[in-house]
Amino acid sequence: MSNWQKVFSDKNEYRAEIVIAVxxxxxxxxxxxxxKDAAYQxxxxxxxxxxxxxxxAIKIIENDIEFK
Structure with missing residues (x-):
């Protein structure tokens, strides 16, 4: 897993969960x-x-997911 690549990053966990589900x-x-730091958020x-x-993955995120 050390060579896996980041395709999405957000401060909100629910947005990351939506991206994972899609x-x-x-x-x-x-x-x-x-x-995320647990003590200081x-x-x-x-x-x-x-x-x-x-x-x-990047194409799916860009084309299929929209956060408002």
């Missing part, structure tokens, strides 16, 4: 990394995918 529905196997959540799926 990517899973598209047949990918994303993972979420919590980089700063940081972010990252969604990672395998290197072979980076371009596909």
């Amino acid at each position: 990517l899973q529905d598209s047949g990918l196997q994303p993972v979420m990394v919590n980089k 700063f940081g972010h959540f990252e969604v990672l995918v395998a290197p072979d799926h980076v371009l596909r």
